[in-house]
Amino acid sequence: MLQLFKFKGGVKPETHKAPSLQAPIAKAPLPEQLIVPLHQSIGGVPQPLVEVGQHVLKGQRIGAADQWVSAAVHAPTSGTVIAVEPRLAAHPSGLTTASVVIAPDGREEWIDRQPVDYHTLAPERLREHLRDAGVVGLGGAVFPSHAKLSAAKSVPMEELVINGAECEPFMTCDDLLMRERAEEIVRGITVFRDLLEPRKVLIGIEDNKPEALQSMREAVARLGVDFTVTAVPTRYPAGGAKQLIRVLTGKEVPASRRSPEMGVQCFNVATAYTAWRALAFGEPVISRIVTLTGNVETPRNWETLLGTPLGEFIRLGAPKPDTDRYLMGGPMMGFEMPGLEAPLVKASNCIIAGSPALFPPPAPEMPCIRCGACAEACPHELQPFELYWFSRARNFGKTQEYNLFDCIECGCCSYVCPSHIPLVQYFRFAKSEIWARERDKNQADAAKSRFEFRNERDEREKAEKAERLARAAAAKATEKPAAEKPAATVPAEETPPANAPVDADAAKKAAIAAAMERARLQREAAQVKNTDNLSTEQREEIARIDARRARAPAHQAVEQTDVAPPPAQEQ
């Protein structure tokens, strides 16, 4: 028997899981339209690979990962691309995000699926394969999985933790997946194990899911692998990656470190499942299991195509008339979907129909009385009331002193707060303000260095010009005697007193030099300035602008050059 550890804090809200566990997973029907956001994972925004009007096949890559931490997206079904444009995102902000809209043709025509034997692939190829199949963490964090599949160089990988805890109330998608498809999950875990080579593989499942535990144990036994399937005590947020790692291994991963540095890595069961599907069947991630529950007539888990609009999805569960909102994710950490047009994405593990009866409106926020209930509930042992005090006063420096960034936003503190303070909201606010400040600061630093560079260049140019003027003057002076001799008889003003000629000459020379300078600049100016030190994106932007300008009516520019003042006039 594995020795289990405890994490401090946590809460035990009512689980509400039973309703959606009554029926097995069902396949959701094909929606009328699929809206596939290109950016569905942490990391870089994939570039679109398709154009409007193009016909795509089911599983065809429509967005390519643009850097290492990024994952591809695929067409969930065959059909025609009818738009590539910003659409409402499944995000609390209500903002839009670049999406590919596909009108399905109903034929569900697959691309040529190529199963691969992962043993024959080099680890690097295997990771690329997973990236291009769009495998990301399906627990909700959607971090590209391939980027987590390398052990730290200096620390041997000791434990691979597989997260089947599913601690959020209402949510049952992992539970049913483990009950029904345990074998494929275990096979997926084998892939992860072979890549990471840990000493132990620990599968943690909350003890309120006996069927899932049973099914996973059987699958492990059937496949003859030495994975340990362990029941962990049911307590929110036992399914948080850091909490589960703590419970199973006793290791605590702080915000400042990555888990491989401590010899441990954690994946969700659904991630292992999709990884296996991607390798053994050549199927990229185009669907996921989504729990539809809450205030609906028929709560159930649906295998749903990514990109299905929320409005079409909820019809499957027949929401009751008093439903006033839809939450994506669990009731502890989820958010309210901004509209029925927003699509389901890789992170959509659960949709909860809410009603005023189910989720009563929040009680008015009272002042904090520092009772410390939040500190007791915080699984990261923070002092939420101190964080709140300083977040509220916008004293962000202090919030960081109190380890704001170790907060995992699990919501335990808000849940227990007798003053009904939306603590997590304050922390998110403080975090995004700090991030914004960081961005501003970086921009300011860049601007400063560019400004200084420009000043330096100005100085240099000025110095160079002065030097040129001086040289020109010297050259003139040597020429002068020859030029002056024939003019010796002209009136006196041509030969002014001793030191005056220098001034007059200098002025004349300067005028000439300036004219030459103008001419030189005119010549030079045909060359584009300021193009060194540009990043790739900036070059791309310039390229795009050039292309646009090429299309712009050429005569306009020509006409208007007449009005132009002399170029490069300095002083």
Added chain:
Amino acid sequence: MLTAILIMALGAVVLGAALGFASIKFKTEGNPLVEKIEAILPQTQCGQCGFAGCKPYAEAIAAGEADINRCPPGGQEGVAKLADLLGREITPLDAEEKPKQLAIIDEHTCIGCTLCIQACPVDAIVGAAKQMHTVVSALCTGCELCVKPCPVECIRMEVIGESLETWKWRYPIFEIKRAS
């Protein structure tokens, strides 16, 4: 009376000597404060404070010659930070606070005069004489210095909108009054 004068004079001499010695021994140069102040300023180099760039303004603040509330891009928050650093009282910003902006050149109107290129303090405008110019948006600080020099008024300032990447969680405001 004489002793009194003598003793006071003696004291003055001794203390004066000690101070004179100290002033040589503990001589300080430069002012590291300027850097700290400059780090707070937004580096738009816009000159709206009346100084030619952020550094001169920082120097003026450090020397006590300028108020801390003269930087509109830094906003009221910048004032608060400066007040915090310098232990001064927070004063209201001496200008209107504006949202962050970006300069946009209307490429159909641009005549390629390069005046804006010369005006840009951070080299964020690219282009050549008699050819259209454009703003590299990632580098633009929104200082508006390029707007005035343009002879054909083809540069406008646009407020930068939010994207999913720059979106911020809002300050939680609950209408306690309405709720009660």
Added chain:
Amino acid sequence: MTFTTPPYLTQDVSVRRIMLHVLAALVPAIAVYVALIGPAVLVQLGIATLVALLGEAAMLKLRDKPLALFLGDGSAVVTAWLVALAFPPLAPWWLITVGTLFAIVIAKHLYGGLGQNPFNPAMIAFAVCIVAYPSLMSQWPPVDAGNGIGEQLALIFGQAPRLDAMSGATPLDALKTALKGADSGLTVASVLDNRAVFGHVGGKGWEWVSLAYLVGGLWMWQRKIIGGQVSAAFLAGMALIATALWLLHPDQFANPLFHLVSGGTMLGAFFIVTDPVSGCTTPRGKLIFGFAAGLLAYIIRVFGGYPDGVAFAVLLLNICAPLIDHSTQPAIFGMKK
């Protein structure tokens, strides 16, 4: 656009519920107190509650805050009851009015109201009044004075000479006065032998009030309204120094049990130092806060110039609380050694 915020699940907790628990926990002590002294206690409680609610309402109105929400949270009533229980039961009506107003207006609302006061309001009220009106604040009626309700009301509302009826003092004061009495040569034991004043352990009758506070406190602890660490540390601090000195000089210092049940010890341990707003909040901070407060309370009541030291000890620790909290921050997840 407005945002709803997770968690969407809620549980039945509220400030109001906490405050009502505190009030309920005070009821047994009030009952014993009334039985000992008479209805004067209830009159004082009534005055304090009324004044506190009026003061709170006025301040909320001035500060443009929602009246119903904050008046209903019960915090003003808790403050009022604590003030009334800390003051002498036969003090004139205006004294408790001044004290309560000071607590509500200055100690609480000038700092922003509920949850933001750095000092315990009830203790501020007590300290202000004992400094300003030391004699009135030190007149405690003997438990068996046998004043009728009419007489008590007359005393409170100032229509009777405040002389003989008020001759009593708290047992603590009586002990100190007796010991300090010029060359009395009395020992603690001989003084305490006077059962008429000192009863069995801590002053006649008062031990029962203390016991009732203890019962209320334990009930709150059992209901998880208070954590118990601060109270335990406070009692430990006081018991420790009392025991040490008593063992050294049993003639000069009373036994620890006497100190634990007399004066404001029990009230302070379960209803004053447990105030989370003005106290410490970190686990170690709570222990330091309670222990130091117990120690200081003993030192002030025995060596200082006031009959009891709980109020001043708590206020002094209130001053230190932010710094104690600051320097006793617990290690967070993943940062422990």
Added chain:
Amino acid sequence: MTHYLFLIVGAVLVNNVVLVRILGLCPFMGVSKKLETALGMGAATTFVLTLATGASYVIDHFLLIPFELDYLRTISFIVTIAAIVQLTEMVIQKTSPVLHQVLGIYLPLITTNCAVLGVPLLNVANKHNFVESLLFGAGSAVGFSLVLVLFAGIRERIDGADVPPPFRGVAIALVTAGLMSLAFMGFAGLDKYQ
């Protein structure tokens, strides 16, 4: 020995120079917004005050009293203190420019800080000998630093409180100082026991 102990306890707590004698309020209000600056100011004042009590004792006993110049006492103390402060300022400017900037005007103000002048004069009035003078000076300085740091801790917290607008800033700080003073009255009588 107990005599010295009582002297120190008296100077630090019972007759706290700020909260009971109400001396030195200027730096107390001015440099208590942040903990770090309060610590710096406390250290600077402790240094100056201890030095000043020693120096003024020497001047008083070896210069002023032998030559019967007690009528010059105040002015010679002020001059001595001014010189010591100037010295401290130079040292701080050299060693910690930020602290120097933060202490700003308050550092030169130690010169006219009534606490720094008051303590040597109290020493004279109480007829303290040299050791007593030094202890009293150091005790007073520690008391000053202590309440300054505690006050800064409270002010950092009040900074986030929803204080009614008319009372924000110095007003609520003064109220707080008053209440702290009230709490310190609890120490009354401790130095007179038996």
